[in-house]
Amino acid sequence: MTDPAEGIIDKPADSRYVFRARKGLNEEIIREISGQKKEPGWMLEKRLESYRIFLGKPVPTWGPDLSRLDFDEIIFYIRPEDYKAMRWEDVPEDIKKTYDALGIPETEKKYLAGLVAQYESEAVYTNLKKAWDSKGVIFTDMDSAVREHPELVKEYFMTKCVPATDNKFSALHGAVWSGGSFVYVPKGVKVEIPLQTYFRMNTRSFGQFEHTLIIVEPGAEVHYIEGCTAPRYSVSSLHSAVVEIFVKDGARARYTTIQNWSTDVYNLNTKRALVYENGIMEWVGGSLGSGVTMLYPASLLVGKGARAEHLNIAFAGKGQNKDTGAKVILMAPDTSASITAKSISKDGGRSVYRGLVKITGNATGARAHVECQSLMLDDRSSVDTIPIIEQFTPQSSVGHEATVGRIDEEQLFYLMSRGVSRDDAVALIVRGFIEPVAKELPMGYAVELNRLIQLEMKGA
Amino acid sequence: MPLLEIEALHVEIEGKKIINGLDLTINPLEVHALMGPNGSGKSTLSYAIMGHPRYKVTGGDIRFNGASILHMPVDERARLGIFLGFQYPMEVSGVSVENFLRTAAEAKERKDVPILAFHRALLKRAEAMSIPQSFLDRYLNEGFSGGEKKRNEVLQMAVLVPKLAVLDEIDSGLDIDALRLVAEGVNRLIHEDRLSLLLITHYQRVLEYIEPGFVHIMVGGRIVKSGGYELAQQLDKMGYEWVREA
Ligand SMILES: Nc1ncnc2c1ncn2[C@@H]1O[C@H](COP(=O)(O)OP(=O)(O)OP(=O)(O)O)[C@@H](O)[C@H]1O
Numbered sequence: 154m155t156d157p158a159e160g161i162i163d164k165p166a167d168s169r170y171v172f173r174a175r176k177g178l179n180e181e182i183i184r185e186i187s188g189q190k191k192e193p194g195w196m197l198e199k200r201l202e203s204y205r206i207f208l209g210k211p212v213p214t215w216g217p218d219l220s221r222l223d224f225d226e227i228i229f230y231i232r233p234e235d236y237k238a239m240r241w242e243d244v245p246e247d248i249k250k251t252y253d254a255l256g257i258p259e260t261e262k263k264y265l266a267g268l269v270a271q272y273e274s275e276a277v278y279t280n281l282k283k284a285w286d287s288k289g290v291i292f293t294d295m296d297s298a299v300r301e302h303p304e305l306v307k308e309y310f311m312t313k314c315v316p317a318t319d320n321k322f323s324a325l326h327g328a329v330w331s332g333g334s335f336v337y338v339p340k341g342v343k344v345e346i347p348l349q350t351y352f353r354m355n356t357r358s359f360g361q362f363e364h365t366l367i368i369v370e371p372g373a374e375v376h377y378i379e380g381c382t383a384p385r386y387s388v389s390s391l392h393s394a395v396v397e398i399f400v401k402d403g404a405r406a407r408y409t410t411i412q413n414w415s416t417d418v419y420n421l422n423t424k425r426a427l428v429y430e431n432g433i434m435e436w437v438g439g440s441l442g443s444g445v446t447m448l449y450p451a452s453l454l455v456g457k458g459a460r461a462e463h464l465n466i467a468f469a470g471k472g473q474n475k476d477t478g479a480k481v482i483l484m485a486p487d488t489s490a491s492i493t494a495k496s497i498s499k500d501g502g503r504s505v506y507r508g509l510v511k512i513t514g515n516a517t518g519a520r521a522h523v524e525c526q527s528l529m530l531d532d533r534s535s536v537d538t539i540p541i542i543e544q545f546t547p548q549s550s551v552g553h554e555a556t557v558g559r560i561d562e563e564q565l566f567y568l569m570s571r572g573v574s575r576d577d578a579v580a581l582i583v584r585g586f587i588e589p590v591a592k593e594l595p596m597g598y599a600v601e602l603n604r605l606i607q608l609e610m611k612g613a
Numbered sequence: 614m615p616l617l618e619i620e621a622l623h624v625e626i627e628g629k630k631i632i633n634g635l636d637l638t639i640n641p642l643e644v645h646a647l648m649g650p651n652g653s654g655k656s657t658l659s660y661a662i663m664g665h666p667r668y669k670v671t672g673g674d675i676r677f678n679g680a681s682i683l684h685m686p687v688d689e690r691a692r693l694g695i696f697l698g699f700q701y702p703m704e705v706s707g708v709s710v711e712n713f714l715r716t717a718a719e720a721k722e723r724k725d726v727p728i729l730a731f732h733r734a735l736l737k738r739a740e741a742m743s744i745p746q747s748f749l750d751r752y753l754n755e756g757f758s759g760g761e762k763k764r765n766e767v768l769q770m771a772v773l774v775p776k777l778a779v780l781d782e783i784d785s786g787l788d789i790d791a792l793r794l795v796a797e798g799v800n801r802l803i804h805e806d807r808l809s810l811l812l813i814t815h816y817q818r819v820l821e822y823i824e825p826g827f828v829h830i831m832v833g834g835r836i837v838k839s840g841g842y843e844l845a846q847q848l849d850k851m852g853y854e855w856v857r858e859a
Pocket residue numbers: 626627629631649650651652653654655656657658700
């Protein structure tokens with residue numbers, strides 16, 4: 154039987170798929186996905202249960218308009234050629250081309266030697282640095298983790314952090330998830346070089362559901378980075394990832410991401426960290442591209458003295474709706490959180506900061522600070538700030554500041570008075586605006602973020 | 614040919630007439646001082662020369678090297694070689710002094726400027742003015758003291774090497790040592806790079822370091838008196854009353 158989707162999926166000509174799923178979703182497809190991956194029975198059970206939860210939940214209506222998202226039009230699973238590359242020379246040419254198109258500098262390709270890359274919906278190759286191995290650090294793709302570390306996966310995968318019951322998209326994710334990364338850092342181990350992953354999505358109407366699970370044992374430290382880019386297509390696609398992070402007592406985790414999906418993509422994610430006593434969780438994000446983005450990394454501060462820092466920059470250009478923010482629940486004494494959300498809107502783009510800070514009754518001495526800064530580059534664009542603050546103990550403090558700015562004509566005049574053109578002066582001011590985020594990124598990513606924003610500014 | 618010729622200039626801001634028929638000619642290598650009471654229109658004149666879009670020229674002309682520049686936007690005027698040292702320099706968050714200056718140098722040269730070579734040249738300029746290296750990594754004027762902002766203006770001028778600089782109260786807020794360093798920086802440009810200068814100031818002190826050939830007094834949007842260096846000394850002793858009465 155021929156696949157009705159076959160005819161449409163012809164653009165990424167040099168991608169070599171050996172299996173292509175049909176559009177839409179049913180139990181049979183889920184069984185196929187699980188079978189293709191040679192998964193143990195418990196994972197298949199988990200998928201099927203998630204699917205039942207998915208069917209029973211409505212599409213959320215409290216945020217951006219998702220009415221044009223048609224689950225019957227989505228392709229839920231594609232598998233790339235079944236091999237894993239261990240060396241740079243083995244990385245497929247078209248992936249290298251994508252890196253080049255991204256302008257990834259030579260220095261960063263060194264990092265790439267130790268990355269887990271996801272091409273289409275599965276990790277194409279895994280090359281874990283030997284040093285990490287010797288310390289007991291696990292950095293592998295999620296599919297392998299299911300087979301090789303079932304005990305850890307059973308305990309942490311969509312259980313206490315992001316259960317399938319959390320929302321419609323986490324349930325869908327639980328049913329069709331594929332690929333992603335698994336990171337385990339043993340007690341007291343500090344991983345100095347960031348762990349990096351690139352994702353890429355390359356087929357029309359193709360949902361990408363990678364799952365990232367990061368476990369940082371007490372006193373350990375890790376910095377995990379992922380970034381993605383996609384070619385442009387005209388048919389709506391869905392990206393719905395789940396990220397689960399466990400930051401144990403006195404541990405520290407940083408999760409950095411730059412996302413740049415093509416503008417027809419629905420980017421609807423659930424990213425959450427559970428932070429235990431004196432643990433520190435840092436989220437650093439740059440959100441470009443996509444049609445509709447819903448992204449609110451969450452930190453649940455469950456242990457005394459736990460801390461969360463959220464830093465995000467969103468760019469909303471023509472036809473884009475960036476609904477981003479943060480969710481922090483301070484559930485123990487002396488917990489603290491700081492949220493900095495920046496947005497740039499242009500050409501009718503819409504950015505919304507949607508944030509929740511909740512301080513529970515027993516979180517005495519908890520402190521939270523929220524700062525939203527929006528830059529509007531023209532009158533057609535719009536900005537909204539929806540901060541929700543719930544404070545259930547008077548012995549805590551929450552501060553909130555929001556500013557909406559335009560390019561300051563006096564600043565422009567000052568910069569231009571040194572001979573800089575208007576466009577370059579605007580670009581300088583915009584770069585300055587994102588600098589607090591860019592400076593938290595590794596060098597190559599900072600350059601890339603600036604480049605992507607300059608491209609967006611030109612409306613490319 | 615005169616470097617700058619201002620003829621019967623009229624300038625308005627938000628419908629308010631500020632400059633009312635001002636004439637001023639600056640020849641190459643000349644240093645002119647412009648003095649006058651608060652609100653007399655000195656900064657307005659500097660903005661009009663530089664081409665601030667909110668300051669509307671409603672009459673007269675400004676010529677640079679013989680050609681009118683009134684139609685030119687500010688960046689073009691800058692690239693012609695006009696520099697304005699601001700009375701109140703703007704703060705630009707997230708943009709480092711060095712990155713900004715390199716962008717400006719690239720705009721002037723119309724080509725990419727090698728990062729390392731530029732860095733070395735900038736360091737040399739900064740050292741000459743006792744500006745520490747850390748200053749160059751800081752965001753443009755953000756959190757700078759009044760005096761640091763003024764030094765930063767002169768550093769920018771030294772990097773861009775203009776033909777004509779309008780320095781608006783470059784001496785205000787400077788301590789005695791800083792004033793000397795800044796003045797030395799300006800003098801070096803005058804002697805080595807043939808800089809011509811319009812120096813706006815309230816105090817005779819800076820003129821002891823940067824000696825003007827001409828001193829003009831501006832009142833009510835016009836130059837009411839011009840003379841030599843002795844005019845500044847006279848003002849220092851007697852204030853503006855006698856000029857107003859004249
Ligand atoms: N943006 C503006 N809007 C309204 N009035 C303005 C504006 N800019 C300047 N003015 C007015 O124009 C007049 C001249 O101002 P200007 O700043 O040129 O004076 P100045 O001679 O530089 O004074 P000072 O010695 O205090 O620096 C003042 O009365 C001032 O209030």
